[in-house]
Amino acid sequence: MIATGCPPDTVIYQRIIHQLFAKGKGAEALRVFSEIKLRGYDIDRITYTTVIDGLCKLHRIGEAQKMWDEMVSRGIEPNEYAYCSLVDYYCKAGDFEKAHKVYEEMLEKGMKQSTVSCNIFISGFCVHGMVDKAVGVFDEMVTNGIEHDDFTYNTLIQGLCKVGKLAQAIGMYERLLSSGLEATLPTFTPLIDAMCQEGQVDAAVDLITLMQAKGLEPLVRSNDSIINGFCRISRPDSGMAWLAGMLKRNIKPQRRTFNSLVESLSTSGQLNDALLVLNIMFKVGSELGTFACTTLVNCLCTGNVSYSQKLDDILVSN
Template sequence: MSRGQSYFITLIRNPSRQNNNTTQIRTLTLDSPSRSSSTEPNSDAHQALTSYTEMAKTVTTIIRERHRWQQTLVSDFPSFNFADPLFFRQMLTLQNNNNTNSNVMFSLWFFRWLCSTFDYKPDPVSLNLLFGALLDAKAVKAAKSFLDTTRFSPEATLLDRYVKCLCEDGLVEEGIKVYTLLKESGTVPTVPTCNAVLLGCLKVKKLDLFWELHKEMKEETEVVDLERIQCLIQALCDGGEVSEGYELLKKVLKQGLDPGHAVYSRLISGFCKIGNYACMSEILHTMIAWNHSPSIYTYQEIIKGLCKNQKQREAFSVFNSLKERGYAPDRVVYTTMIHGLCEMGWFGSARKLWFEMMEKGMRPNEFTYNVMIHAHLKRGEVVLARELYGEMLRNGFGETTVSCNTMITGFCSYGRADQAFEVFKKMSDIGVKPDAITYNALVQGFCKENKVEKGISLFKELKALGMKPSDRTYAALQKVRNLKMSESVAASLNEILEVA
């Protein structure tokens, strides 16, 4: 039984339910004067608070507008006690009313200035308040730096939010460390935080860790929400268990839950990659039935998958149906379809799409050009291929390894290895590095034309550069073994094939 399948049984026995007992995060604000430990009358405390509020407004304006605001504060207010914790909290409250990244950074700068200039010892309430404000503003790296420098222990609810922010910001390893510490302290992380940790594992492609953490989370709480289901289906697809992901989707839909557009698209992409178009079609229809219109990207995945699995006819049918239903294929979709049609030998239809794409204002990219150039060369239309290659360069696409390989493989496949070799020599002149594809194409091309000595020479060069010969290259060398050749060339060829 796969790791995914064991979850399905649990899901049926324990139907997903919403957790209404979500942990409430305590709002950290300035204590009311009426609850203050001060022995002064309430009216005096209120007056002090009002004075602090006005002063906080003034200080905030100075920090925002003055380049050297520190000197201004010291010179303009020499007798004011900036290090009073009550003032600092009032300052935070004022600045964080408009919860933006810039405001919270003003608060952080002011805090650092207090610590470096005055004998300021921040109290836990102020530290938690500033740390929470940094999390609210998604200033995760600043929050991490603040925590590292102050070395204070935030409230559990803030740590929970910190874990979520770390994972969402891509700092997954750090998030998992804090998540572990949080659990060791006896706090059960909230469901959204657990989901963020799991999603983070998927982002950094740590599937083993994903399943390990999911198992622990499942033992601690039976709550399974839609976000968790989305994570599970993605993990199953990433692990090559697309069919198990589809089974989970079916069970979720039977419970009346809709996991969202991204889940359908992910499963469609997964089935396209393994060539299971029956299931892909089922999911596509289910997606539409649940009022999710497939995006152009989803259709792009379908067309690309069909073309890769030699189903260009079906891909072309989907492409035309797409346009009939009002979708506007982009350059990527056009290029994918043009490539598929060229591979199938439907060059006329490919050229028609080429001109249709340009009529709609979409410039061909380098890949589109290379597809058409290669198709011209395969048809023996060398002049047209060269003209198109020149057009590509004039349109700002410089010569690259990919574009040179297109010309080389095209010439070699058409029986013009010498012309391919001219392109190869030009690569070093213009500073473009050949790769394994370059050498393999040339070796195969020369062997195809029975020019064994040139083929062997390039094969040795390929090996000397640490590149790997392809199976087709060895097959091409094996094919010319019985040809008449000099003893030295025959010896070299036999040595290559014996080692292989």
């Protein structure tokens, strides 16, 4: 554009800077920012905020703070987005003292508590396992009449599931539905994982059925959770049935899931099925783990010779 005599305007420069930061190209973004200065463009609040946010996302907080100071020294007051960029960085870094200090300054400047700023604290607390504090922020939002969005609920559901508070997570899921919001893949996935961990596999299957009725396909990880969950509660037959459904949909389970199923079938004495799964594993390019292999061999040693011969045939052919 410059070569044709039509240099970019400030808005185009802002977009270029944003895209460069989004691609992790911080040095290039700062070079463009310097070019704006050299060309005598008026650097406004949006441009500074774009740079500050980009630097924070690249964990370059020292440079972000210098850019902040430069902006303020030029008489440009930071907006809510700029404040939230710093708060988000400090929350993700686990420095909640600094996050609160910046947040309090934002409120003192007359900016209001918002869904975005509350979500930042909820996310930060959940990432660092401080779920009770995250729920406290949620309750504060209710008290202050601040709207919850799907990010609020999904973040809390994931955080609660992560620390083993499944009952609370289900309660949060029910509140999401009662608020009129739609449950999405990020809502269902942690619930399915947690239910399978807690042995509530049939409830997890019901959730997947509900997802599919809404046109949502579960992640491979969720399917794996179902099979591992069935194995955990000694229902390898159900695990095999789920595996068959996955293969029909051309979904390949993870290696850990195959091994879990082989081990569970072997332990329950279903050696023909264990060998069948083993054969499928090899055909889809997966490998048998040491522990599952040991369990299978030990069980075969207590069975008849024909099982051992089948294992030999599978190993030789693969």
